[in-house]
Amino acid sequence: MRVIFYTGKGGAGKSVISSATALKLSELGYETLIISSDPAHTLSDALETAVHYTPTKIVDQLWAIQIDPVREARESYGVIQEYVVSLFKSKGVDEVLAYEIAALPNMTEFVSLLKVVEFVESNNYEVIVLDTVPSGDALKNIYLPTLIGSTASKVIKFVAPLVNIARIAEPIVGLPSPGKEVIKQDLKLLEILKKLKNIIADRKVTSLRLIANPEAFSIQNLKRTYLIANLYDINVDLAVMNKIIPEEVSDSYFKEWKKAQGEYMADLEAAVHPLPLKKLRLFQSEVKGLKLLSAVGDELFGDEDPAQIYFEGKAINVRESERGIEVVVPLPSASKHKEVCEVEREGEDLSVVISTDIGEVRNFIPLPAIAHTMKLDKAKVLNDELHIYFIDERWKKGRK
Numbered sequence: 049m050r051v052i053f054y055t056g057k058g059g060a061g062k063s064v065i066s067s068a069t070a071l072k073l074s075e076l077g078y079e080t081l082i083i084s085s086d087p088a089h090t091l092s093d094a095l096e097t098a099v100h101y102t103p104t105k106i107v108d109q110l111w112a113i114q115i116d117p118v119r120e121a122r123e124s125y126g127v128i129q130e131y132v133v134s135l136f137k138s139k140g141v142d143e144v145l146a147y148e149i150a151a152l153p154n155m156t157e158f159v160s161l162l163k164v165v166e167f168v169e170s171n172n173y174e175v176i177v178l179d180t181v182p183s184g185d186a187l188k189n190i191y192l193p194t195l196i197g198s199t200a201s202k203v204i205k206f207v208a209p210l211v212n213i214a215r216i217a218e219p220i221v222g223l224p225s226p227g228k229e230v231i232k233q234d235l236k237l238l239e240i241l242k243k244l245k246n247i248i249a250d251r252k253v254t255s256l257r258l259i260a261n262p263e264a265f266s267i268q269n270l271k272r273t274y275l276i277a278n279l280y281d282i283n284v285d286l287a288v289m290n291k292i293i294p295e296e297v298s299d300s301y302f303k304e305w306k307k308a309q310g311e312y313m314a315d316l317e318a319a320v321h322p323l324p325l326k327k328l329r330l331f332q333s334e335v336k337g338l339k340l341l342s343a344v345g346d347e348l349f350g351d352e353d354p355a356q357i358y359f360e361g362k363a364i365n366v367r368e369s370e371r372g373i374e375v376v377v378p379l380p381s382a383s384k385h386k387e388v389c390e391v392e393r394e395g396e397d398l399s400v401v402i403s404t405d406i407g408e409v410r411n412f413i414p415l416p417a418i419a420h421t422m423k424l425d426k427a428k429v430l431n432d433e434l435h436i437y438f439i440d441e442r443w444k445k446g447r448k
């Protein structure tokens with residue numbers, strides 16, 4: 049079983065590349081499902097077939113599904129949504145706004161992730177390819193499950209990062225308590241989230257692939273995503289630079305473009321090394337229909353099997369240290385981290401802020417259970433690694 053996510057800025061080529069990957073996989077004989085939650089229906093455009101809300105057959109071994117996140121969220125998690133609205137309201141948020149927040153623009157991505165669990169469990173497919181929505185923070189939703197604890201009150205913790213209202217997660221005092229139905233659904237949700245987490249954390253199953261165009265912003269976005277993926281222990285196995293003007297285009301009009309693209313290419317190559325980087329040329333037209341998708345698949349993968357794990361990056365490592373434990377988070381060299389790095393404890397998670405040349409990256413790292421009873425000592429960035437030290441107080445006492 050393989051689950052492959054494609055991420056990148058809007059327009060980078062996620063829909064095209066994920067469709068081309070899925071098509072290639074089906075040609076190789078894998079029973080393949082491609083999932084999209086993009087409300088713009090780009091999947092139907094790329095595949096030139098109406099893709100429905102249930103798996104739609106495209107060709108032999110290839111299925112596609114367009115998820116309607118709003119419907120999905122309402123059907124499966126409506127009660128929780130109501131509860132979240134009541135929480136916001138109790139915090140003094142205007143009712144209309146509360147509903148808007150609880151409708152969760154970001155929830156869309158999230159619901160399609162929950163669907164992944166369903167399809168993985170169905171065992172109907174050998175590879176699932178995800179065409180993610182063009183949100184810079186799309187990845188947040190992928191690692192979010194790792195932040196969820198248990199009990200209904202944590203729902204708020206799960207919603208807060210989605211809507212970027214971290215404050216809401218403040219001490220939960222005097223908030224309405226969830227009803228039975230909410231708790232029941234909440235437990236179901238937590239169950240699914242746990243499974244999702246296991247799927248995503250399994251580096252033999254899930255790979256994240258990063259797509260960028262040869263443009264400054266697009267590349268920054270890629271580097272940032274790469275860093276965040278490392279913080280969340282998600283394996284990134286491939287990067288793709290898409291829409292490169294081919295060598296043979298000699299029109300002087302494109303001279304400056306080509307020069308800049310060459311420079312961006314070199315920059316990215318050096319930055320993501322040793323992560324494999326594939327290049328895809330800018331085609332002569334938009335990429336629509338199976339014929340062109342097949343051509344993209346051939347140019348990208350040739351005789352290779354796109355289901356392979358192209359690269360296994362280092363995982364987060366927990367080891368015993370002299371006084372407790374040390375958590376080592378590998379950081380990709382894609383970003384030049386300055387020495388500034390703040391680490392704070394927030395319950396069972398660590399809040400981490402790393403300043404880099406691509407801006408501040410702020411995230412949570414779920415702590416290994418063994419660290420729960422230990423004291424956070426210090427953290428530092430050393431040779432592209434974030435080292436976090438915990439002291440075991442009991443150990444100290446024992447020595448005295």
Ligand SMILES: Nc1ncnc2c1ncn2[C@@H]1O[C@H](COP(=O)(O)OP(=O)(O)O)[C@@H](O)[C@H]1O
Binds near residue numbers: 058328
């Ligand atoms: N290599 C390419 N050559 C030509 N057109 C491309 C290429 N990659 C993507 N496109 C076109 O660029 C647009 C955006 O691509 P799309 O895959 O929809 O991006 P995303 O899903 O990341 O928003 C589409 O019109 C698509 O056909």
Ligand SMILES: [Mg+2]
Binds near residue numbers: 062063064086090180
């Ligand atoms: Mg798209």
